[in-house]
Amino acid sequence: MKSFINKKNIFWDFDGVIMDSMPVRNKGFEIVLREFPKEQVESLMQFHLKNGGLSRYVKFRHFFEEIRGEKVTDEAIKEWAQKFSGIMREELVQPALLIGDSLNFIKENFRKFNMHIVSGSDGEELRYLCEKLEISRYFISIHGSPVPKKELVHSLLIKHEYKGDDTILIGDSINDYEAAEINDIDFCGYNNERLKELKTFYLESFT
Numbered sequence: 001m002k003s004f005i006n007k008k009n010i011f012w013d014f015d016g017v018i019m020d021s022m023p024v025r026n027k028g029f030e031i032v033l034r035e036f037p038k039e040q041v042e043s044l045m046q047f048h049l050k051n052g053g054l055s056r057y058v059k060f061r062h063f064f065e066e067i068r069g070e071k072v073t074d075e076a077i078k079e080w081a082q083k084f085s086g087i088m089r090e091e092l093v094q095p096a097l098l099i100g101d102s103l104n105f106i107k108e109n110f111r112k113f114n115m116h117i118v119s120g121s122d123g124e125e126l127r128y129l130c131e132k133l134e135i136s137r138y139f140i141s142i143h144g145s146p147v148p149k150k151e152l153v154h155s156l157l158i159k160h161e162y163k164g165d166d167t168i169l170i171g172d173s174i175n176d177y178e179a180a181e182i183n184d185i186d187f188c189g190y191n192n193e194r195l196k197e198l199k200t201f202y203l204e205s206f207t
Helices: 023-033 038-050 058-069 074-091 100-109 124-130 149-159 173-182 193-198
Strands: 009-012 116-124 141-145 166-169 186-190 202-205
Touching: 009 186, 023 038, 023 100, 038 058, 058 074, 058 116, 074 116, 074 124, 074 202, 116 124, 116 149, 124 141, 141 149, 149 173, 173 186, 173 193, 186 193, 193 202
Parallel strands: 009 116, 009 166, 116 141, 166 186, 186 202
Antiparallel strands: none
């Protein structure tokens, strides 16, 4: 836990860090895109799994423009994202999906640190889920897409006048690491052993 000793601010990723939501989100893409060829959806799933920290807006655009070779409007992307969000609001309101290891740390330490959620998932959906799961009170604010994570981190640093040296981002994907790097704050890898290859701080467990 050495990396937390001198920190005042913790930015948390959500999926895979606070909630074990990835299997549900994986299934959500398959349900929403079930009318399209299976091999195209499988290509999207490969992109999705490799880029866990990217927003669904980016992933749907990748599906239509890169995989299907179609032009797609911002409005259409928003509609697909809303369909996906409808499924997530129903399927993710399950306390059993919360990761006890990290959540217990949050509950025990939320008064010691300034805690925020910065996620690639939809911001409105996240706030809904956190409210329903009764964990909103542990965070000063909860943020998500369509704003990219690196911009969310930058905005929070400026808005709250947080110093980079006092701040750490905890995440489970390379996109989380990149958001921390570009904003010159420390990164803590969690729940994804592939992040050990980055030679950055990695936490096996909060206990």
